[in-house]
Amino acid sequence: MSKNPFATLLGALLLSFFTAGVQAQTLSLKDAVQTALNNYGSIRAKANYVKASRASVLESKREYLPDLNISAQHDYGTINGTNGPLYGYKGGAVASAGPAMAAQNWHAAFGALYLTDVNWDFFQFGRAKERTRVAQTVLSRDQEDLNQERFQQSIRVSAAYLNLLAAQRLVITQQHNLDRATALLNVVVARVQNQLNPGVDSSLALAEVSNARIALTNAREFQQEQANQLAIYMGVPPADFVLDSLFISRIPTALGTGPATPMTEHPLLKYYQQRINVSNEQAKYLKTFSYPTLSLFGVLQDRGSGFDYNYGTQFPDAYTGNYLKGVSFSRGNYLIGVGMIWNLTSPLRIHQQVASQRWISEGLKEEYALVNQQLQAQLVLSDTRIKNALDNYQEAPIQLKAASDAFLQKSVLYKNGLATIVDITTALFTVNRAEADRDIANNNVWQALLFKAAASGDFSLFFNEF
Numbered sequence: 001m002s003k004n005p006f007a008t009l010l011g012a013l014l015l016s017f018f019t020a021g022v023q024a025q026t027l028s029l030k031d032a033v034q035t036a037l038n039n040y041g042s043i044r045a046k047a048n049y050v051k052a053s054r055a056s057v058l059e060s061k062r063e064y065l066p067d068l069n070i071s072a073q074h075d076y077g078t079i080n081g082t083n084g085p086l087y088g089y090k091g092g093a094v095a096s097a098g099p100a101m102a103a104q105n106w107h108a109a110f111g112a113l114y115l116t117d118v119n120w121d122f123f124q125f126g127r128a129k130e131r132t133r134v135a136q137t138v139l140s141r142d143q144e145d146l147n148q149e150r151f152q153q154s155i156r157v158s159a160a161y162l163n164l165l166a167a168q169r170l171v172i173t174q175q176h177n178l179d180r181a182t183a184l185l186n187v188v189v190a191r192v193q194n195q196l197n198p199g200v201d202s203s204l205a206l207a208e209v210s211n212a213r214i215a216l217t218n219a220r221e222f223q224q225e226q227a228n229q230l231a232i233y234m235g236v237p238p239a240d241f242v243l244d245s246l247f248i249s250r251i252p253t254a255l256g257t258g259p260a261t262p263m264t265e266h267p268l269l270k271y272y273q274q275r276i277n278v279s280n281e282q283a284k285y286l287k288t289f290s291y292p293t294l295s296l297f298g299v300l301q302d303r304g305s306g307f308d309y310n311y312g313t314q315f316p317d318a319y320t321g322n323y324l325k326g327v328s329f330s331r332g333n334y335l336i337g338v339g340m341i342w343n344l345t346s347p348l349r350i351h352q353q354v355a356s357q358r359w360i361s362e363g364l365k366e367e368y369a370l371v372n373q374q375l376q377a378q379l380v381l382s383d384t385r386i387k388n389a390l391d392n393y394q395e396a397p398i399q400l401k402a403a404s405d406a407f408l409q410k411s412v413l414y415k416n417g418l419a420t421i422v423d424i425t426t427a428l429f430t431v432n433r434a435e436a437d438r439d440i441a442n443n444n445v446w447q448a449l450l451f452k453a454a455a456s457g458d459f460s461l462f463f464n465e466f
Contacts, residue, residue: 027241029161030466032234036157037150039235046146053139060135064128066120066296074327075111099312109306109319110326116300125291134281141274148267153233155454158462160230162446165243167223169439174219177432178212180407184424185209187415201421208425212432244466251393251445252465255386259456266375266457272368279364283357290350292342302332375455382452389441389448396434396441403427403434 037043121128188205191197224238231238263269306326308318320326407427413419446462453462 025242026244028244028466029158030463032161032230033154033157033463035236036153036234040153040233041235043146043149043153046142046149050139050142050146053135053142057132057135057139060128060132063131066118066122069115069117071113071115073113075113076326077108077111098307101313101316105316107316107319109321110304110323111306112304112327114302114329118296118298120296121293122296123294125288127285127288127291127293130281130285130288134278134285137274137278137281141271141278144267144271144274148271151267151457151459154459154463155450157230157233158450159447160226160233161243162247162443162450164223164226164230164241165247166440166443167219167226168243169248169443170436171216171219171223173432173435173439174212174216176435177428178209178216180428180431181205181209181212184411184428187411188421191415191417196417197421204421204425208428246466247446248442251390251442252449252462254461254465255390255445255449257461259452259458259461261456261458263372263375263379263457268457269368269372269375272364272371276361276364276368279357279361283354283361286350286353286357290347292340295339295341296337297339298334298336300332300334302329304328304330375457378455379452382448382455385448385451386445389444392437392441393445396438400431400434400438403431407431 185202185205185208188197188201192199192202227241228238230241264273304325304327306320306322308315308320311318407424407430410419410424410427414421414424449465450462453459
């Protein structure tokens with residue numbers, strides 16, 4: 001234990017101040033959105049899909065490179081040959097080349113084959129370029145998918161933030177309601193004990209206190225649900241978030257401002273448009289398979305053999321089992337050429353594949369039109385929601401003042417025996433409802449602006465308010 005009580009007290013005060021500062025750290029909406037964009041699983045997954053598509057673009061560009069193969073083999077075996085036709089079905093033959101002898105023998109020597117070949121499909125009627133374009137449009141589609149997911153997540157986090165803020169305000173409102181009901185109960189009990197009011201009044205007042213406690217418990221449960229939802233969207237453990245009071249102290253200043261970008265720039269519509277572009281490019285790519293392929297090829301070969309040139313029926317001993325002699329270079333060949341391959345029945349199949357892909361494009365266009373129609377309708381609705389939210393916001397203080405005045409009046413009348421318990425409990429309910437309507441009305445103005453930002457695709461309408 002410290003011998004200096006002043007130092008101990010100062011340390012305790014500093015510790016309590018630091019702890020309170022950490023617990024009271026405010027979570028701003030911008031921090032919540034940025035945390036969600038960094039942590040949320042679907043965004044991280046789609047970011048990886050973009051990286052995969054980017055690698056596919058590089059692979060498609062390198063697909064145009066020629067095939068360059070080198071091989072070498074050292075063999076040991078016999079070379080008995082025979083006159084007759086042979087078809088190497090699925091590789092089921094051995095390349096043993098030798099003279100046809102009168103009888104089977106087991107003369108064996110070493111041999112070797114060294115081979116380098118190049119094959120380059122240098123002209124494919126645009127097939128390589130279309131393959132790259134397909135990969136590039138897939139990359140653009142995945143990038144737009146990531147962008148629209150980030151946009152949607154920003155909207156979801158903002159909505160969850162506002163919902164949690166409303167839930168926290170409702171908890172405060174229900175706490176005030178419990179305090180009023182408890183104060184009323186104390187007054188009623190005192191008057192009943194003094195035989196100024198019937199005993200049933202205390203029962204009714206106690207019921208109001210119990211109802212207020214239940215409402216407060218339900219409000220706290222709803223607050224926890226909203227806090228958990230916000231934590232899920234942010235990708236962090238659940239916590240008691242302290243939110244920005246900006247949303248309580250004022251309403252947005254740019255409620256009448258229109259979106260800064262045209263509707264075609266909506267992240268969701270851009271993603272649907274890229275789906276159409278991918279399908280169109282795939283149709284073009286498939287069409288190139290109807291045309292022939294022109295190839296340039298070259299082969300450089302060298303062979304070694306332990307069998308001499310005169311090995312045969314006259315000189316059956318003209319071979320050696322020496323390994324080095326068998327695998328050394330002895331005969332070389334080269335070959336270069338240009339070839340063309342064209343499956344004449346391919347156009348019949350490719351035509352239907354292209355037709356199928358084009359019908360897919362038409363289907364994707366219909367989906368685009370449907371989403372565009374829904375967003376246009378939501379954009380029109382957003383102006384109505386803003387107007388209604390502002391009307392309610394202006395009415396809420398009037399209702400609250402009238403309800404508070406009525407409650408105060410009924411309280412005074414009841415204390416003087418000029419009002420019944422029913423009158424004051426009705427006033428108690430009215431003021432509680434008015435406070436809740438005030439909290440919701442203020443929050444709904446922000447929710448309406450967020451709805452407009454979501455419908456227009458311009459999140460800055462909402463985000464620039466901070």
